[in-house]
Amino acid sequence: MALKITAGCVNCWACEPLCPSAAIEPASPHFYIDPVACCECAGTYAEPQCASICPIEGAIVDACGGALNPPGSLTGIPPDLLEQARARIRAR
């Protein structure tokens, strides 16, 4: 059971110091989670720490490839309401 960082990662470093298993390291082209060390914060935190601070939707995925921060979860705007929100913001 381990999380994985995808190509969406912007190398912002936010996750690295938070990992209780020290499983995250800088790498090229983007940060890397050691799959042996990662325990998805089980037993330490209620929510995986890397995914709780990551600013990029879809950049951290579980073993099945599912995004821990799916589209709309970090902007606060669900995809089906995006156009509505854009219209509201443009009217400002």
Added chain:
Amino acid sequence: MESKQAGPERISPSNCAGRGCGGGDTLDRLPAAIRERVHNHPCFSADAHHHYARMHVAVAPACNIQCHYCNRKYDCANESRPGVVSELLEPQQAAAKVAAVAAHIPQLAVVGIAGPGDPLANPERTFATFRLIAERTPDLRLCVSTNGLALPETVDTLCRYNIEHVTVTINCLDPDIGAEIYPWVFWNNRRVRGRKGAEILIEQQQLGLERLVERGMLVKVNSVLIPGVNDQHLTEVSRAVKAKGAFLHNLMPLIAAPEHGTFYGLMGQRAPRASELRALQTACAGEMAIMRHCKQCRADAVGMLGDDRSAEFTRERIATLEIDDDAALARRAATREAIERRRQAATPALVPVATLSPPRPTTRAARIAVASSDGRRVDQHFGQAERFLVYEVDEQGERLLDDRPLARYCNGAEHCDEDDDALAPALAALADCAMVLCARIGLTPWEGLEAAGIRPNGELAMSPIEQALHAAHRELADLGALSVDEPQCATLSA
């Protein structure tokens, strides 16, 4: 990310007069003691930015909140916006870069950490950097910018590192407005979204501001003007932060272009018109000192405001430079003296507060002691000073009376209980002084000095002695301790 607000305009210093910042200094309205402390800070004093340079070192990548005006993909050589950098530095590399810039740009007065993330979300890297900079280039002033989320618990550390200025970006007091700006904050190991997250951030910002002011730190508040979001709200913010003791409010226009990849940019949020910004600045100017010359720099900017020279100081180039820190320090001191002579000659209105007074002295002279290792700057910890320079200071100037040696009362960990007996030699040596200036001082000796009628002052740390003495004399005068009619206790009587 801190103040990830972008300014498209790059204004060279020579253009400033025509752009509304070359005339009077907004700081004219500040109390003399604060003016003295920001006199050569290009980001705070509109006049100083014509003379002094600053640099940001990009050592703090991580951020603990998301602002809708910020894109965390910050690595870019061509854009000039806050939060954008070309490369991230390790603390050692940052200190080496500062030493290199300080040796090549003798006008350098200030080093700040402003990102590209939030400096206080990267406390180890940020404070290691400040420590290394203070060792190699002790005359440079240090400052830090933050979103405020981690501020309250970092205040003690900031004070320990002798950071004199802190900028907090405060865009709102109302969590409903905050929810439109900050989609989430990372708090107590959880992501907290929407209104609740904004509420936490706002509380932390206000608490941090209060604590900083309590500790005598100079606090500037940055606010990003976002049309339709906080434009009607910022006068209230201005009033509130002034009431809490912020000394300067910097209202910055939102920069939101699709190519920046920010939420606002992609969603079509408009930036304010210049007239909207000016109107708000004018409306808030009734509340407090407003800054109008901000250039919204990159998080790795180098040089004079509006004239970024960061491209000249790449890691590769720095590695090839041989730097004599002592020679560079002397050169900076000489440069500052020359600048101050020029400024005094050019702007008589700014200079002698004393000349505005009646010719007869209105205050008495005071004896003021200084803890200094080199006789030039207020650079020593009170407890580590082996001698004090004692000056007689009046409105006209200062005169060195004594160089008083004493037994060092802090002899390291074994004896470092800071008890009263240890303080006794210093109290005896300084009995006739009204004030003692030092770089830092512990709480116990602070209280001991105050009990003995000697005012401790650590606020002028690293200032040139002459300048510090004048500020200290003015402070004593403002406190009413030097009025001609009322002789006071410990000032001159010994």
